[in-house]
Amino acid sequence: MELESVGGLAMHIILSKLGPSDAASVSCVGKRFHVWASDNSVWAKFCSFDLELSSPLDPHGNPAPSFxxxxxxxxxxxxxxxxxxxxxxxxxxxxxxxxxxVNFPEVLPTLRQGASESEINEFENSMKVKLPLPTRLLYRFCDGQELPNEEYSGSFPSTLLGIMGGYSLYDHLVNVFLLPLSQVILDTKSIMHHIGFSKRSEYIVVAASAAYSEKIFFLNCSTGQLFVGTRNLTGDGEMLPCVPDTLISSVHESKGSEQQDAMLLWLEEHVRRLHDDAIKVQSLSKFSDDGDVTFQVRASAVFVPEFSNLQDESEKFFFAYSIRMSLSPGGCVIKGMKFSSCQLYWRHWAIRANDAVISNVNGEAVIGRVGFLDYNCQTFSLDYVSCYS
Incomplete structure (x- = not known):
């Protein structure tokens, strides 16, 4: 065959561009093609691209003889x-x-091994639900997190290691854990009974705050939508959807490639924001010093659904916001004069919703705060946290 004269290097390039299925088919053409299509370097590329594997490991993490x-x-x-x-x-x-x-290694030990097919089947039989296919797969890779316990001795409190994120506002501390299937059963039965949902409900509790304030995520196993409880959760079962319904599709279809539920979509977006530096560990605010500015002000906001009240227009959507005023190393320059310290005298910021100003804060200093920044005393920043609905 003329193709056999192409040579091994060229065939490796061709095979790596064909993809795994086509490479497997090519291996059936003849002995030489079988050797080329079985080359470890070719399958190393497939493993890297599809599975992000840098070494030949099976799904249990055990070494495999080849890629x-x-x-x-x-x-x-x-x-x-x-x-x-x-x-x-x-x-x-x-x-x-x-x-x-890289950013929060203390969380890694809390991630559990993936659940087996039999364990997921037992869960579904126990709860009388059928998990959406994407959620089922997420649990195959990781069966949630180990929940906080008093024996934990790490550098972070164990209640602050939830992968679903968290924040603090005054004494309101929230940190959300992805629950293991065993805990999903316990929490679903307890919480659903408490809020008056039917035993035949398609909702399960998949994530909850382990800190001092409750925040609970529910998955509708029938539709694949993810919900978070509001202030009226316990009274009226009020919840907010986490993902637009139009993005959810084919949650129980085993054929095709269009399956996506809210659990997968939400987690993907959460991971994207982490990598884009839109979410920081331990802080609502983000800062960067470009070296040209001697005094900086940065602000950020977070939606607080568990304080929101959809039945009250004035409290319909509740947000917490954080503003940090930061003094650059070396002090600040005002009208050409350099100072090692400065004090906040006046504050003015506008809160907008859909480009409309809904609150205009304009007044002296910060309520109850002196706002004194001193480079020599290592006082470089001042944080102000408040809320608005």
């Missing part, structure tokens, strides 16, 4: 799912873990 064997093991372990969805769920968890490894 091709590793890829086959993954395909066999997840043969009941659309492969494109497997790739997407695996990539989501890999990106989250890579961010945590």
């Amino acid at each position: 091709k064997a590793a890829y086959q093991a993954w395909r066999e372990a997840f043969s009941m799912y659309p492969w494109s969805l497997v790739i997407r769920a695996k990539r989501c968890w890999s990106r989250l873990k890579s961010w945590l490894a």
Whole structure:
């Protein structure tokens, strides 16, 4: 055959561009093609692109004899799912873990091993629900988090290690954990009974705050929508959807490649914001010093659904916001004169919603705060936290 005269290097390039399925088909053409299509470097690229594997590991984390064997093991372990969805769920968890490894490594030990198919089946039988396919896959890769306990001795309080994020506002501390399936059963039965949902409800509790204030996420297993409880959750069962309904599709279809539910969409967006530096560990505010400004003001806001009241127009959507005033190293320059310290005298900021100013803060200093920044005394910044609805 003329193609055999192309040479091994050229064939490796061709095969790596064809993809795993086509490469497997090419290996059946003849002995030489089988050797080319089985080359470890070719399958290393497939494993890297599809599964973000840098070494040949099977789904349990055990070493495989080759990248091709590793890829086959993954395909066999997840043969009941659309492969494109497997790739997407695996990539989501890999990106989250890579961010945590650099920015918040204390969280990594809380992530549990993935649940098996039999464990998920037992869960579904116990709860009398059928998990949306994307959520089922997410739990195959990671069965939630180990919940806080008194024996934890890490550098962070164990109640602040939730992967779903959190914030603090005055004495309102929230940090949300992704629940393991065993805890989903317990919390769902307890909370659903408390808020008066039917035992035949399709809702399950998938995430909850382990800190001092409750924030609860519910998944509708029938529609695939993710909800978060509001202030009226316990009284009226009031919840807010987390993802536009139009983005959710084919949550129980095992064929095709269009499956996506709110759990996967929400977690993907959460991971994207972490990598884009839109979410910081321990702080609502973000800061950067470009070296040209001697005094900086940065602001950020976060929606607080558990304080929101959809039945009251004045409290319909509740936000917490943080403003940080920061003095650059070396002090500040005012009208050409350099000072090592400065004090906040007047504040003026506008709160906008859809480009309309809904609140205009304009007055002396900050209520109850002196606002004194001194470079020599290592007092570089002042944080102001408040809320608005």
